[in-house]
Amino acid sequence: MTDAVHPETPQIARGVSTATLIKRDLWANAVVIVLLIAGMQAWSGFVPNYIMPAPLETAAAVGKVLTRDIGDILITLLRLFYAVGFALVAGCLIGAAMAMIRPLQPYLKSIIVINTGIPALSWMLFAIFWFKNAEMRIFFILAMILIPFYALNIYDGIRALSTDLVEMVETFRPTRLHVLRFLILPHIVPYVLMTTKSIIGYAARMTVFAELLSSTIGMGAKMGLAQNNFHMDQVIAWTVLLVILNLSLQGLVAGAERLLLRWRPEVVVR
């Protein structure tokens, strides 16, 4: 896989300053949000509130959920971070093994490719059969879904390492550990970040989904509960919170990227 081409990049090409672009995006977001709220308001006038509650009711539900269930939000985040962290490390190790231990490569690759073909739903059902413990289930589901992304991207990343740089480092007579520390690890950082950026939203959605099926705490579980009790306002409140959570996570990874990839020249496509 080559470097992620950001969909925003070509816009810079039109010679508009970044500040103007941000202002324009903020404006567009505000317009869309206002329209959504107006739509909700209009619709809620015609249907009972277990179909579509009014925006104000929903806002109240957000407040209620935030004060009552803040623990569930933290638990979901914790589950997400654990699983992503584990998948990152395990995926990097598998990817490195694929790139560096030749005889293993076709077998590992075959396992990963078959894995990517297994639907997330199957992992969720397997997890329910195989594990009693809810944490174990959620962790297993997420790990199985996420590891292949890291493994494949890191594998490609290590293969893209320039032989010129390897040869250069070798002239200083390094140990294997030196090569790993000074060359391979820094080289794969962009690949790890790129992968994290592209999976984090998906991972958050999968965490909630897994919670819905296999746990009694966490955002997904609470959403299921709200649905069972016909609390549509709370279902929407959770949805709003999930959107905010997803966007914050994307922002977090983008921030980490800016910090860790300072050394990269900025690519401006004209």
Added chain:
Amino acid sequence: MSAPEINNHVIALERASKFFAGNPAVEELSFIVGRGEIVALVGRTGAGKSTALHMIMGVMPPDSGTVTVEGLDPYRQFRQLRGKLSVSFQTDRLLPWRTAVENVELGLQIGGVSAVERRKRALQWLENVKIFGEENAIKYPHQLSGGMRQRVSLARALAVDPALVLLDESFSQLDHVTSSTLRADFATLVRRLGKTCVLITHRIDDALEMADRILVLAAPARLMLEVTVTPALRADAKWRERQHHDIAAAMAVGMTPEPVTSAAAS
């Protein structure tokens, strides 16, 4: 190998050969490089210069014959040569995620020099290659010009204080003015430091300018001609012209006659 011998020469090739898919790239090549000597390997493209250098670097063993560096087998005793030899390449090969000064530190870091000490030495080396000021030291490679990058890469090679410096056409990618100042700086630096140096080039003028001795190779890396250069001879325009012609002719052995005249005329 006995001690005096080690002191007498830094590199010894004895009938070293290297084959790729049955074709010789280097054939029965023998030469010795003495301590403090600057030796230029010249030859046309494909003559086997880089292959000879790779064997000296120890990244590949000879198929037959022997290669010795500082009395060691550079391939089998790979780690033992740490800090004794370094290489500057045709392209700068800087690590893009490291600043200029961090790039210079690489060899010192591998050699286990403490953080404070290696930063001090690296900054000193940047000054030695005429990159001045903190603001340049903390720039990333993409923020430096091609000439500066090449200087950083040179500083990186010299910072480990190697007895032997190998240079594979390090200056050929730069524009003429930059490369000639860099070349002059390099030759002075290496002489002043008393380093032994093997440099590869296909520019005869470069070789005449920098080297104490010129080894002319023709494919597959066989020694065709050996020219010893002294400062007095280097200053003699007539002598240089004649050597230029002879070297060009030796480089062209085994080729069609046209390139001889065109190379000699350039």
